[in-house]
Amino acid sequence: MIPLILQVLKDFRVIGTVIAMILIIKFAKFITTYKKKPRKNIKGKQKSQGVKPSVSAAESTSEEAKKSS
Numbered sequence: 457m458i459p460l461i462l463q464v465l466k467d468f469r470v471i472g473t474v475i476a477m478i479l480i481i482k483f484a485k486f487i488t489t490y491k492k493k494p495r496k497n498i499k500g501k502q503k504s505q506g507v508k509p510s511v512s513a514a515e516s517t518s519e520e521a522k523k524s525s
Contacts (some may be wrong), residue, residue, distance in 0.1 A: 465471060
């Protein structure tokens, strides 16, 4: 009886299946417990991007009129 159990446990198909099952279970646990890290707002990055203030069409035409006169 014991030699039969050892033969089954030493078979490459059994070993491969066990390893595959362990990897799949660990991956599934990782997916179920994964939490996305919150973004850190860095003030230096936001300022360096520099958002230019938008100029409305009315203001731009009035500025051009002043320049031309």
